[in-house]
Each structure stands twice: as C-alpha cells, then as structure tokens.
Amino acid sequence: xxxxxxxxxxxxxxxxxxxxxxxxxxxxxxxxxxxxxxxxxxxxxxxxxxxxxxxxxxxxxxxxxxxxxxxxxxxxxxxxxxxxxxxxxxxxxxxxxxxxxxxxxxxxxxxxxxxxxxxxxxxxxxxxxxxxxxxxxxxxxxxxxxxxxxxxxxxxxxxxxxxxxxxxxxxxxx
Amino acid sequence: xxxxxxxxxxxxxxxxxxxxxxxxxxxxxxxxxxxxxxxxxxxxxxxxxxxxxxxxxxxxxxxxxxxxxxxxxxxxxxxxxxxxxxxxxxxxxxxxxxxxxxxxxxxxxxxxxxxxxxxxxxxxxxxxxxxxxxxxxxxxxxxxxxxxx
Numbered sequence: 001x002x003x004x005x006x007x008x009x010x011x012x013x014x015x016x017x018x019x020x021x022x023x024x025x026x027x028x029x030x031x032x033x034x035x036x037x038x039x040x041x042x043x044x045x046x047x048x049x050x051x052x053x054x055x056x057x058x059x060x061x062x063x064x065x066x067x068x069x070x071x072x073x074x075x076x077x078x079x080x081x082x083x084x085x086x087x088x089x090x091x092x093x094x095x096x097x098x099x100x101x102x103x104x105x106x107x108x109x110x111x112x113x114x115x116x117x118x119x120x121x122x123x124x125x126x127x128x129x130x131x132x133x134x135x136x137x138x139x140x141x142x143x144x145x146x147x148x149x150x151x152x153x154x155x156x157x158x159x160x161x162x163x164x165x166x167x168x169x170x171x172x173x174x
Numbered sequence: 175x176x177x178x179x180x181x182x183x184x185x186x187x188x189x190x191x192x193x194x195x196x197x198x199x200x201x202x203x204x205x206x207x208x209x210x211x212x213x214x215x216x217x218x219x220x221x222x223x224x225x226x227x228x229x230x231x232x233x234x235x236x237x238x239x240x241x242x243x244x245x246x247x248x249x250x251x252x253x254x255x256x257x258x259x260x261x262x263x264x265x266x267x268x269x270x271x272x273x274x275x276x277x278x279x280x281x282x283x284x285x286x287x288x289x290x291x292x293x294x295x296x297x298x299x300x301x302x303x304x305x306x307x308x309x310x311x312x313x314x315x316x317x318x319x320x321x322x323x
Contacts, residue, residue, distance in 0.1 A: 032252060032256075039253075124228075125224075129228060129253065130253060131253070132254045132255070134211040134225065134254070135211075135225075
C-alpha cells in the first residue's frame with residue numbers, strides 16, 4: 001500500500017509547488033528599498049527645467065513617486081486613475097519622467113491631463129537605477145522622513161489603492 | 175535604410191570597445207554575473223533591453239571612477255536586491271536550492287540501501303521443513319503431470 005501512497009504524496013506536493021509557481025508573476029521582484037531612505041537625486045523639473053528637484057524638498061509630506069514615460073502604454077492606461085487620485089487629494093503624486101523627451105512628456109500631459117504636483121525629468125535613467133526601477137509604471141510611497149514604505153510594480157488600481165496604499169497613508173500621516 | 179542598420183550597430187559597438195578594450199572586457203565580465211531585470215533569463219551582458227544598457231553604462235562609469243567589482247555588485251544589490259545576481263548566493267534563503275539536491279541524493283541512497291538490505295534478507299536460504307518438502311514434491315509432480323498431459 002505505502003508503495004503507492006508515497007509516490008502519490010510526493011507527486012501531489014510537486015503539483016502544488018508547480019501550481020504556486022505558475023500563479024506567481026516573476027516580474028514582481030521584491031524591492032530591496034522598502035523601509036530604506038529614498039535615494040537622493042537633483043534633477044530638473046519637467047515644466048521648469050531651471051528648477052532643480054530633490055527628494056529632501058518633500059520632507060514632512062507623505063507622497064507618491066510615480067515612474068512613467070510618454071513611451072509607456074501601461075502608464076497611459078494608468079493615467080486616468082492617477083488623475084482620480086489627484087482629484088481626491090488623498091496623497092500628492094510626484095512624477096518621475098523616465099527616459100523620455102521633454103516635448104513628448106509635455107504633450108501627453110496636455111492631452112490626458114496632469115495628475116502630478118510636479119515632474120522630475122530623469123531622461124538618462126540614473127535616478128531610476130538608484131530606485132531599483134525595472135519598468136514603468138512603478139510607484140513608491142515615501143513617508144515624512146523620506147523613507148520608502150511601499151512599492152507597487154505595475155499600474156496602480158483602485159483595489160491596491162484602497163487596500164494597501166491609503167491605509168498606509170493614513171497611518172503615516174497620523 | 176534597412177541595409178544601413180547593421181552597419182550602424184557595428185560602428186557603435188566598435189567605438190565603445192575601442193575607447194578602452196580592457197575596461198570593456200571588465201564590464202562584460204561583470205555583466206555576465208548579473209541578471210537583466212527586464213528579460214529575467216538573460217544576463218546583463220546578453221540583454222539588449224534599454225535598462226540593461228543603462229545598467230552597463232552605470233557599471234562602466236563606476237569602474238572608471240575606480241570602484242572594485244565587489245563595490246559595484248554591492249551598489250546594485252542595495253537597489254535591486256539579490257535577485258540581480260545571476261548566480262544565487264549561498265545564504266539562508268537559498269539553502270534549499272543549494273543543498274536540497276544533496277539531501278535528496280542522500281535520502282535516495284538511504285532508501286536504496288534499505289531496499290537492498292531487505293531483499294538480501296529475503297533471499298537467505300531457509301532449510302525446508304519436512305512438511306514443506308512433501309508439499310513441494312507433490313506440487314512438482316502434479317505440475318509435471320500437467321505438462322505431459
């Protein structure tokens with residue numbers, strides 16, 4: 001009897017592991033930066049390139065850093081929801097315009113609307129590497145002390161916002 | 175237009191390696207040990223993804239400024255996590271990966287050993303009792319009888 005039971009049990013265990021493996025998205029690399037200070041940068045603002053932005057200017061605020069680019073279709077899809085968040089005033093969104101051209105980015109913002117408080121132009125992608133970005137869109141939640149508290153790889157959705165980000169924002173704003 | 179494309183690519187490559195072949199070799203060597211985060215089954219050296227190119231540039235720059243390979247790897251793992259290492263490091267999260275096969279091998283050997291031992295005990299010759307002998311003989315006879323019939 002055990003002759004058949006043992007292989008069967010092993011087989012079932014294998015199937016369970018494979019099923020879990022299939023259900024997971026390999027692109028969801030755990031961020032090494034959660035609960036670490038947001039990396040510093042000093043980059044020009046998109047609309048006013050003379051203005052240099054660095055994360056230290058956002059101290060005392062809980063804010064979202066949303067990585068996007070005019071070349072990125074998923075960002076375009078995410079855009080209307082970002083506008084919704086901006087209108088709800090739940091949390092300010094700052095953009096990191098990644099590997100983009102200024103004209104293209106400005107064109108997208110005037111076409112689809114601008115949910116961002118301001119945009120950081122990272123056209124060479126240096127800040128992106130410091131933030132461990134693997135693709136766009138990606139969104140970081142950064143607290144008042146400039147510590148990264150959460151990272152979402154891929155588009156923000158109402159579900160993620162309700163269940164993960166907003167509760168954290170409330171807690172961090174307390 | 176299309177025909178000129180490969181030439182373009184060649185020219186670009188030649189230029190970057192001509193600038194400093196030793197440095198370029200070091201960049202490629204280190205990139206082979208790092209994972210491209212866009213196409214995850216490729217090394218950073220093989221990938222043509224934009225991000226891979228940016229990362230190679232970053233590595234090149236840091237090498238130029240005199241950083242050691244170890245420092246550069248530490249810089250990248252601080253940002254992208256251990257996932258960026260193409261060869262998984264030996265640490266508690268990867269013990270199963272590194273030592274699991276050996277554990278399975280040992281378990282297999284143990285089971286094989288036990289099985290063989292059991293079998294050996296089975297084939298030890300037991301002297302037949304008188305009753306058994308009689309039974310065996312009648313069985314053999316009846317068998318023989320059937321064959322000839």
